[in-house]
Amino acid sequence: MPLSSIEIIYIDSQILVVNKPTLLLSVPGRAEDNKDCLITRLQENGYPDALIVHRLDWETTGLMILARNPEAHRELSRQFQDREVKKGYTALCWGEPSANKGQIELPMRYDPPNKPRQIIDHIQGKYALTYWEKLECHPTYSRIKLMPYTGRSHQLRVHMQAIGHPLLGDPLYAHRLAFTAAPRLCLHASELSITHPTNKRRLNFKCPATF
Structure with missing residues (x-):
């Protein structure tokens, strides 16, 4: 499936930040006709190492951060769990x-x-x-x-x-x-602030709403 309207906001060796379009699942659904989703499109179109860290609702648009290796995934997941991520x-x-x-x-x-x-x-x-x-x-x-x-x-x-x-x-x-x-x-998820999983710099991403 094509990458389509998924805008890449930021990328490095550890993380990938994208702007999720509306009417797209974050991860595959259980039904066979719900397999199209953000993580699948990314993995099939140049980012096979992308790992989901958090989700947005099907209708919700905006910033999502994905990890690019297991270590970054563990650290970002911890930040979400410990409420260190600002949204x-x-x-x-x-x-x-x-x-x-x-x-x-x-x-x-x-x-x-x-x-x-x-x-x-x-x-x-x-x-x-x-x-x-x-x-x-x-x-x-x-x-x-x-x-x-x-x-x-x-x-x-x-x-x-x-x-x-x-x-x-x-x-x-x-x-x-x-x-x-x-x-x-x-x-629309318009702001996202995380600590980079390796260099520990605080990163602040912004993506204005279109409505």
């Missing part, structure tokens, strides 16, 4: 949050009857924390920056829905007006 997302949400910035601290868990949805659950949910900042306001929506402290599946989407500001174009969590307000999910 920033750009999003469009329905309405306007009342404050200029804040945090959402709501526990989450998988909702098996409604796969692949996640829900807020104060009893069985796992700890989840998101910081947010309002960037621009428009008549029906706002541009915001989202900074997850934890990395739960669908965390940003569920947290914004929980406070009454679902993300535009979200097929799982947005109400009808918010869903139809954009042709795709308006969530």
